Amino acid sequence: MHNHHFQDPTAPHYMFQDDPYLTPRTSAEFKLYSLSQESGRMAANHIVNKNPKFFQKDFAEPHIPCLMPETMELCIEEVSEAALLERIMLRKVKAAVDMYDQLLQAGTTVSPDASNDLLDLICLYGDRDPVQDDKPEAEDVAQEVQEEGRRRKGRLRRASDLVRIVWRENNNAERIFNLLPERDTRAYSALIRGMVKYGAHVKAFNTYTDMLNNRLTADVHTFNALISAAPEVRERYTEKWDLIVDLLNQMNEQKVKPNLLTFNALLKALRRCGSLARAQSLHTLSEMKAMGIAPSLASFDHVLGIFYKAASPSQGQTDILQEVMTEVAGRTFVAQDPDDVNFFSSAMRICLDTKDIEAAYKVHDLLRVGENWRMLGDSFQQSIYYGRMFNLLCMMEHIDVVLKWYKELIPSLYYPNPQGMRDLLQALDTDNRLDMIPQIWKDIRRMGHDNKSDLVDELLSLMARDKHSPEIQESFAVCALDVKSLYEQGQGARMALEWTATAMTNITSVLLAAQKKQQAWDMLKLFKTKNRVPSEELMEEFLASIKSSNDPQHAMELVQISASFCLPSTPKLAERVLQAFELSEEQKTILSELEVSTEVSE
């Protein structure tokens, strides 16, 4: 029942309040509303966890653990191993290290398990307390994050993710590791993983050598970490690959069974091995098959990344995408690797790069299978995915199909950016469905792109370019007036659009084409007040329109306006008016004066 196929494309996402007022209409609103619900939850949780004593009453029978406050505070104060374990469980790195030191000073021996747990904790968090939003202590970390973020300006997304906590020389992990009476595989493993995670790649390999010298064998996680670090410690592609093969051989010698993450790390490392990667990635897939390990989406994502480099044009390698798609078609995937979620957006990127609409449909079909929609990633990745898909559709598909998808995707799944809307307009233009423009304009307004002047300009120029049937012209005129009102209202909450000459010209000519003389006339006057100059073609159109209604008064006015703009075509205009209209003597003299005066002035 909760199947994707039954999704109502007209309805907003379930996570939003069931209130039209709170239905997001723009991507900004979407972000705000979806985050607000989540942040509300977080805030409530925070209050509950901060004040557990007020939330002790257990109403539920049977007991519901997730409704009860979590203990976030330390309860055990005395120096003991239990206190150490508690600190480890609560992920308090500094407190745990302090406790460990106190225990050692007091002469107590800490059990190997506890010290290994502590080492795990320190290595996992790189000897830093994990950033917790509700902790004031996190401020100093946050400041560093901000500094780093400033350095990395330009990449807006997740600045905090890009900031790497670096593995410091002789940090607590190394210190405690050296203090350990006996260092087993697990301790080494923790240390190596931590080093790899926090960028001390060479050191990780040194530690590994140290470990081998101590006649210990590594575990699979250690190898996974080392394989992913291998491209960092070698320069040339062949050397990188040789190192990886060496590691794999050592794995085999040490009777360590590889798992999915091993191969995913291998494929990910291969992405940085240049020309070697193509053949070796296929061999790796065969190896996975031989080992009975089913590749996850991340594996396929890495393979695609190897075969379709972003920079180089695709050289007839569409086969790989097709083969991957035939391989995965109809299968349900469960997330096994954090990289799994990259598959769909990168597959769609390849479809877009190769302009392969068929493959894009296949990718999208895969998304609809079972629970695969969960693998689409967060809202950012989703918008990228749908944006690419929509771009491709606009480029390759007939407009009817594009509109079908448009209705299905927007706005329940995807809020297109201005570029997406321009793509759509271009698709409309290509297939001669410009009559859809007023409808699209409504969507543009709703999505908050009506303040993007280039988008509005393009829309107007498309409307003004060709002649259409009267009904369409009528709807265009309504749309153009709407645009005009948008220009005029301005100054309020949002940045108002600045009138441009082309926009004004386009609006006026749309109005003229729809026989809305009065409004067009108003527009012409607006030129003057906004200090814009109408084009000569527009004046010609005006004259033609006036001629059809045979209104000498307006013709006079038109010539005068033209003269006031000092248009070079004024004499011609005056001449034509003199010929075409029956004018009074007075008007004739004025016109001939204009004709002469401008000529003289030239």
Next chain:
Amino acid sequence: MYRILLLSVCPVRNRALHVYIREACLRSSKCDIVSLPICRATNGGVFNAFGTSSVIHCEKKEGPLPPKEENSALKDGEQKVAVKMVGEKVIELQDYVKMVAEQSEQRVGVKMEGVTESVKIEEIPVKMDSEKMEEIQTKTALLPIPEVKLEDVKESEEMKEIMLASKTEEVKQKLEVTMAVVKEGETIVEIQVKTEEVVDVKKEGDKVVEEQMLEVNKEEQQTEAPPKDEIQPVKSGKESLLDLLGAMKVEVTNKRKFKALKVQRTSETAARPMPAAMESTTSMFQEATGMADVPAPAPSETLSPELVAAVSAAAATLPSQSQAESELLKKLRQHEAIGEAQKNGDVNNIGQVVIIADMKVGKKPNGRQNARPANQIRFDEDGRGYTHDRGITAELDGGLRRRRSLFSGKRLNIFTPSTEPEADTDIAVPTLWDMELANQVALSTNQMPRNGFEEMIQWTKEGRLWQYPINNEAGLEAEAQVPFHEHVFLEKHLEEGFPRQGPVRHFMELVVSGLAKNPYYTIQQKREHIAWFRDYFQQKEEVLKEAEVYLN
């Protein structure tokens, strides 16, 4: 296999195919005379290599030819045999070109007989031909009749189909034949350059043949094309290529020599410029590929028809002969790779190899050709090329073959998959790393519920909602293992620490009775409850004894 070769070389000119058609259809035209022995010789060569069976196969292949008016005669096996006999006779008389001409005359007669004997219909096209011929003669028209040409084009396509069938059969049976052709094909370019004189000689000889043939069968010739063209010694590069091919064969066997001459002839006819045919090459290409999709009528479809279609089509679409040639060579080189292993098996081939070695033919040191031999052809095939490793697998899966499968390639060969069940080493408590990884994966796929059902599913997983099916013992999992009598029969807990009789005992029996009916307490709580009373009464033992109510 020679057919493949010829097919691949000649498709630029539909004439060549036309000639084949004529041959296959046993039409008694001049072209027939020219081409028939080729085919026969081809077959002969084939059964030189591997007995008569292949000939039978070939005939079978030719059997399912589309029932055109002429080729209905084809199915007549007797006629076939007769013609073959003739062909063999011809072969025996190979040394003199004039003899050849005579023989061909004879053969025409025989063939005509065969035709008339077997099928009456056969006569009609012949007559038609002669009529046409007469027309042409009267007009002295140098231009070929467009109708004929159109027919030819169609026929050529049919012919090609047949060729595919028969060829695939042959290839499957004996790869060494393929190899032999490859050898020849490789040397062609070189020889072409070096031995032009030979070609000239050939030309001369050929001309003689032609003239005689003309005398004998002028009429038929004219149905085909203006005689002027025939006589004109316009020899294209391709022609000379075929000449050379023939020349090599001459030295191999006599039959081949004869055939070589025939090849020359055919190529000559093929070399005639045919504007209509040229125009039709594109459509031919399309149809050729289309045909390739349709399985050939042959029962055993061995080599992918795509291959043949691609080669012929590719050569046809290319403007220049040299390109076509080089392409052919590339293709043949692929064959060579396969046939290499079987090279030494066949006597004939060894002979060829020796001769080729004597001729000091070296491979053209063209790196580009060697680098990606299939590239050009692949391009013509719209990117859907064929594998280099055409082998048993390629033969097996026919049209569905993929260029590369994700999992079919060789593997790294580092790990050995162990069949033994996995030792449960991960029973240990998950480390922080494992929890962190699980958390990451969960976060990455953490989607907001899309509807009420999903939300409820989520809540159920969190334990906020009842699990279905509804169970009134939910949340009492700890008690699930406790049998009911533990709850109900609690008297055994009174055995110790309580008096045997008296008011205390009586009181405790009431307590136990009450506890037995209490559904809310766990068994542990009930025990604790009883234990509390035990303690209490033991503390008050003195008092109770004084009151004489504590009886033990």
